[in-house]
Amino acid sequence: MTKEENEARLAHCKSIVLSMPEKPGSYQFYDKDHNIIYVGKAKSLKRRVSSYFHKEVDRYKTKVLVSKIWDISYSVVNTEEDALLLENALIKKYKPKYNVLLKDGKTYPSICVTNEYFPRIFKTRQINKRFGTFFGPYPHISAMYAVLDIIHRVYKPRTCRTVFTKEGIEQGKYKPCLEWHINNCYAPCINKISYEEYQENIRQAREILKGNTREISQKIYDLMMKNASLMKFEVAEELKKRYLLLQDFVTKSEVVSWTISDEDVFSIVDDENKRNAYINYIHVKNGTINQSFTYEYKRKLDETDEDLLMQAIPEIRERFHSTAKEIIVPFEMSWKLKDAVFFIPQRGDKHHLLELSEMNGKQYKFDRLKQAEKLNPEQKQTRLMKELQTKLQLEKLPYQIECFDNSNISGTDAVAGCIVYKGMKPSRKDYRKYNIKTVVGPDDYASMQEVVRRRYNRMIEEKTPLPDLIITDGGKGQMDVVREVVEDELHLHIPIAGLAKDDRHRTNELLFGFPPQTVGIDVKSELFKVLTQIQDEVHRYAITFHRDKRSKHALHSELDDIKGIGPKAKEALLQAFKSVKKIKEAKEEELTKVIGPSKAKILTEHFRKIGK
Incomplete structure (x- = not known):
């Protein structure tokens, strides 16, 4: 261009903007090919x-959008809510490139009540409203x-x-x-069963799917008592079974409060980079949560x-056919809805509902993160490195981390790892x-300085990449002695943590930090x-090295110092004579039988020189 x-x-x-009214409405931006790219x-x-x-x-993203706008159209409406609904309808219809994307729950199952002569009730993932009424979707399959x-136990469709x-x-x-x-x-x-009775059962089942379980339970109880008073005991017994089944089901549902009859709850949770948001929706009917769903x-x-x-x-609300008059939200909303009011609870059962909604949103975010990290393990490692970089305020990502530890017993066999x-991830x-x-x-501080000095002097000489972060196995003392070598002696700028x-x-x-x-x-x-x-x-690595070194010393014998006597000869001698003392006392002829004449002579001369 x-x-x-x-x-x-x-x-x-700009000429179109000048003629636009000071009224609520929806606006549409078009690109060069007259395709809608944004609806607001x-x-x-x-x-x-x-x-x-x-x-x-x-x-930046808004600048890119503005650079693509070639034409503007708009629709004026009477109220703020109409503007919201119009925007929503246009986004659904045109799916503009620069509008937020909703990842809905199409993969979650719903419950269908068919439109047949004798309706069926079953789960499905295919939504076709010509075949019946759909309830859901249900993110929690067990629910x-x-x-x-x-429904199948009570009404047997x-x-x-x-x-x-x-x-x-x-x-x-x-x-x-x-x-x-x-x-x-x-x-x-x-x-x-008659057609009328079957249809009444289906009607009651629909009410349960809407969350009106307590109302249906109460109606069944009243009908049971009425039949009992008329001495229709068989009918009353059948109704009693239904009533007890429904009561058992209700007690297992999460009861929030008997005073909350119909309420919508919304919360929003952002991910770390603010690219995605997770909006949780909870619907409460007659004091019981009957819907909980999270959208991305x-x-x-x-x-x-x-x-x-x-x-x-x-x-x-449109998807779930909600008509709740009050909507619980986490913060003030500058927009208003015609048929409902927003409410921000500070305490009580409604505040508990908001907390529950936020908890569901966070759990959904965590689950999505885990799924992504399973598909791409490097994503988790990068996230942890970025988190550590943020916590320590490092200049660059701590990709290479080195850690030191000493091991000794009273100063003997002193080693470090x-x-x-x-x-x-460990790079072994x-x-x-x-x-x-x-x-x-036993001077741990001096030992640590020796190892750090040797380590980084060699890396400097060989021009090997230096670490992005040093971690000491210890507190302030260890950090200070490592800093004396790294910063004061070698003049290296490597962050040190403990x-x-x-x-x-x-x-x-x-x-x-310092201090x-x-x-x-x-x-x-x-x-x-x-x-x-x-x-x-690092502790395992250092102590394993220390144990190996001690084991070698413990198994060391005088035979190891004799040139010409190898491991096999040593093993044969110890097997035949049981100890070094008896080997020294043995005659050359006895030694010859075990290890041969040449090695027997080497052994005899060695013991003669040192005077046995």
Whole structure:
């Protein structure tokens, strides 16, 4: 696009804005090919749309949108709610490129009540409203099966797919199936239940699916008592069974409060990078939660939480056919709905509902993150590195992390180990073992400085990439002595952190900075678990090396120092004579029988020189 074309495009758009009214409505942006690329709503069309062209847009995504606009149209409505509904309808119809994307629950099952002569009730994932009425979707499969189970136990709707007609039933064309014989169906096909009774059962089942279980339960109880008073005890007994089944089902539902009759609850949770938002919807009917569902919205133009929630509420209420007059939300809403009011609870049962909704949204976000990380394990590692970078305020991502630990017993067999983690995973080929050479006695600080000095001097000489973060297995003291070598002696700028332990020798805090300060990390978090693994790994590595060294010393004998006497000869001698003392006392002829004449002579001369 040339400069002249761009100026002509902007002039055309601004001329449309000047003629727009100060009324609520919906506006549509078109690209060069006259395709709708964005649909918005506004309390004042002129003020809202002019903000795209007459103000400096600071968001990159919005700048991109504005650069694509070649034409504008708008629709004026009477109320704010009409503007919301119109926007929602246009987004559904045109699916504009720059509007937020709703990832709905099409993969979740629903419950269908068919439009047949004798309706069936079953679960399905295919939504076709020509075949019947659909309830759901149900994100919690167990909850859906619980509802289906109570309906089939109480009302026993038919499960066969036979197409029944009134004439066919009157003429006796049909035969009952196994379900009738095992008492799972009332067999309307052979008139064991009348058409009117069957339809009444289906009507009550619909009420249960809507969440009106308590009302149906009370009606059944009243009918049971009425039949009992008329001495129709068989009918009353059948109604009693239904009533008890419904009561058992109701007690297992989550009761919020008897005073809450019909309420919608909405909450919104953002992911870490603010690209996606998770909106949870809870519906409460007669004090019981009968719907809980979470939608994922993908931001396109850095929309605010209020923008997303305001777009989601009418759409979700329409999907679930909600007519609740009060909507619980987490913050003030600048928009209003015609048939409902927004309410922000501060305490009580309604506040508990909001907290429950937020908890469901967070759990959904966590589940989606886990699913993504299973498909792409590197995503989890990158997330943990970014989290550690943020916590420690590091200049770059801590891809390579090195950790040191010493091991000795009263200064003997002193060793140290260095482990390397790359991308939050152990890189065992880069692990290194060190025998302490210059330190005498049990001096952990001096041993640590020797190892760090040797490690990074060599890396500098070999021009090996230096670590992004050093972690010491210890608190402030260890950090200080490592800093003296790394920063003061070698003049390297490598961040140093420390992992301190409590009285029970459990890692309980991460230290960083100069002077070292405790970094706030939840000890139950994934990041803290990885840091604890690093500490446990370096401790295991150092102590294993120390044990190996001690074992070699413990098994060392005088025979190991004799040139010409190898492991096999040593093993044969010890097997034959049992100890070094008896080998010394043995004659050359006896030794020859075990290891041969040449090695027997070497052994005899060695013992003669040292005077046995």
